[in-house]
Amino acid sequence: MIRDTWRIVRLGLKSLLLHKLRSALTTAGILFGVASVIAMLAVGEGAKQDALERFQAMGVTNLIARSKKPAETASSSSASTWSALAYGLLYSDADLIEASIPSADVARVREVKRPMMRGENFHTSIIVGTEPSFLGITNMEVREGRWLSDVDDRRLANVCVLGATLARLLFPLENPMDQTVLVSGDDRYRVVGILTEQGRTAGAGSTPYDECMFVPLHTHQRRFGDVNTTRSGGSFSRERVELAEVKVKMPTSEDVSDGAQVMRDLLQKSIKEKGDVIVTVPLELLKQEEESKRMFNIVLAVIASISLLVGGIGIMNVMLATVTERTREIGIRRALGAKKKHIVQQFLVESGVLSALGGVVGVTLGVALPFLITLWFQQKTIILPQHVMLAFGISAAVGVVFGLYPAWRAANMDPVDALRHE
Amino acid sequence: MSERDIIAEFVDVHRHYKMGENIVRALNGVSMQVRKGDYLTIMGRSGSGKSTMLNLLGCLDRPTTGEYRVGGRDVSKLDDDALSNVRGHEIGFIFQSFNLIPQLTVLENLEVPLFYQGRVGAESRKKAEYLADRVGLGQRLEHKPLELSGGQQQRVAIARALMNDPLFLLADEATGNLDSSTESEILDLFDDLRPDGVTIVMVTHNPAVAERADRTLWLKDGEVEKLIENKRSPAAAGGRAEEHA
Numbered sequence: 202m203i204r205d206t207w208r209i210v211r212l213g214l215k216s217l218l219l220h221k222l223r224s225a226l227t228t229a230g231i232l233f234g235v236a237s238v239i240a241m242l243a244v245g246e247g248a249k250q251d252a253l254e255r256f257q258a259m260g261v262t263n264l265i266a267r268s269k270k271p272a273e274t275a276s277s278s279s280a281s282t283w284s285a286l287a288y289g290l291l292y293s294d295a296d297l298i299e300a301s302i303p304s305a306d307v308a309r310v311r312e313v314k315r316p317m318m319r320g321e322n323f324h325t326s327i328i329v330g331t332e333p334s335f336l337g338i339t340n341m342e343v344r345e346g347r348w349l350s351d352v353d354d355r356r357l358a359n360v361c362v363l364g365a366t367l368a369r370l371l372f373p374l375e376n377p378m379d380q381t382v383l384v385s386g387d388d389r390y391r392v393v394g395i396l397t398e399q400g401r402t403a404g405a406g407s408t409p410y411d412e413c414m415f416v417p418l419h420t421h422q423r424r425f426g427d428v429n430t431t432r433s434g435g436s437f438s439r440e441r442v443e444l445a446e447v448k449v450k451m452p453t454s455e456d457v458s459d460g461a462q463v464m465r466d467l468l469q470k471s472i473k474e475k476g477d478v479i480v481t482v483p484l485e486l487l488k489q490e491e492e493s494k495r496m497f498n499i500v501l502a503v504i505a506s507i508s509l510l511v512g513g514i515g516i517m518n519v520m521l522a523t524v525t526e527r528t529r530e531i532g533i534r535r536a537l538g539a540k541k542k543h544i545v546q547q548f549l550v551e552s553g554v555l556s557a558l559g560g561v562v563g564v565t566l567g568v569a570l571p572f573l574i575t576l577w578f579q580q581k582t583i584i585l586p587q588h589v590m591l592a593f594g595i596s597a598a599v600g601v602v603f604g605l606y607p608a609w610r611a612a613n614m615d616p617v618d619a620l621r622h623e
Numbered sequence: 624m625s626e627r628d629i630i631a632e633f634v635d636v637h638r639h640y641k642m643g644e645n646i647v648r649a650l651n652g653v654s655m656q657v658r659k660g661d662y663l664t665i666m667g668r669s670g671s672g673k674s675t676m677l678n679l680l681g682c683l684d685r686p687t688t689g690e691y692r693v694g695g696r697d698v699s700k701l702d703d704d705a706l707s708n709v710r711g712h713e714i715g716f717i718f719q720s721f722n723l724i725p726q727l728t729v730l731e732n733l734e735v736p737l738f739y740q741g742r743v744g745a746e747s748r749k750k751a752e753y754l755a756d757r758v759g760l761g762q763r764l765e766h767k768p769l770e771l772s773g774g775q776q777q778r779v780a781i782a783r784a785l786m787n788d789p790l791f792l793l794a795d796e797a798t799g800n801l802d803s804s805t806e807s808e809i810l811d812l813f814d815d816l817r818p819d820g821v822t823i824v825m826v827t828h829n830p831a832v833a834e835r836a837d838r839t840l841w842l843k844d845g846e847v848e849k850l851i852e853n854k855r856s857p858a859a860a861g862g863r864a865e866e867h868a
Contacts, residue, residue: 212727533718537735538736538787620718
């Protein structure tokens, strides 16, 4: 049985090699189909993984409420009034959230942009005032030293933890630990810890934590106050913002949707009427992303299927031409005792071999393409073995399906007519 | 000759074709027998029914009415697969244009009939080597048909026809594409095979070829016109092919 099958395959190959260019061109149709299926799935999988990592960095069990400056109105125009524009999250909002979701960890976050100096090194960046729970909620790690503590907060201590990039900028040649950083020219903070490099923006907004300085929440509140004045040209604006962000970590991902509901209900007025708070739920974003990726994948699959379909039509076309060319051979074989099934088998094997050859080369190309895509476009790609097998399986199936009609036509030729064919 | 020696028999065979409104009576009540060891040629003018008879003898077609027995079995009503079996086991075809499969080697061509019986292996190779030797082409097994002369190709075709130990060889103008000296070689080969008990039925339009056979069956307008015993044939004694009224 195996020997007979091998013989059919071998003789099929021989027949295909009679028209090398034609066979190669037909194979190319399947080849590009298979390669594109693998490459597209690899890109899709890479993008999915990318999104997953991005949202995991934000914390899939997290809820984030962030203050947002509302669209400026005539009455609130800072240029026309001395009063500060008040918006965003309040301490009372955070207290309410903490009380309403007792199972959750809550971190209040304040942000202010200030110039910092260490010797001759100068950098303007965001100073984040937050609570000890912040570290666990954001999944960040301390590389050296320690994180902020409750004691620091209670004592209103002038201590800070530096983001990895900021530490490098301010202390290019020395160890920052236990050194001091001068903020706004008059306030000194002792470095108690350095964070590991995040390499990404871990916040819902665009706060680049690698470049931030972290100080205790109440120290931040006391030193910088709630009103922030910025000068721009001849005018200046004053804004009153108590909290930039409230981060909430739910115990499990199952609790996220309930927690998000509670948070949105509590902040309903701010979200809907004033428009000065936005609530971000990474898990929801992840699900949305997955949904849109699913659509993206369907579109990719349809495109790849079309290319395989075109390849299949090419195979059918060539097999029909082959059957016509080899009509006499079919007659000879029938005269020598071949049954219809033998003829079907012979042509199906030939179309299958044609398409499987395309599949093998297509798999090779399909595995190589994602590497090039990653190299040239910095797009993450992931090749899954099941995708490779799927693409190869489809190519073989295309060969068989599109070879069926030509094979059936060959088998049903009248042997007498076939033998008479010139 | 006993009844058991009859290997192929037509009993009042008709073959009619419908051509639009008309019915063409290609064969009209033909009866004849082929016995073991016979060498019979079938002759007739164009349109006399030679080709139809050849197709029926080769089980490539079925009679409209009448019986065709091969090895004592009526095959006139068999289905397609069963007819393929009869062709594969009982009949050895030899064609005018050799009809070897061009992409296969001589050896592979020889093995084709046995392949469809699931009998390809060491045995088939041995047999192919023996028969290739028998037809004088033992050294050409790995050659492709187009690397051989016409006469050599026809020798391969004869060897292929013998691969399945058929009841009879059925040749269609077997020397029609050959020059006279090669024709003579092929006819000599047929003569050489006869002592082995090979039965030959050959359709031809060439009287010189027909004369080499024991008998010649003449067809005219789809009917048997006459059956002639050829004097030149060394085996011309005793009726091996008989016409039935």
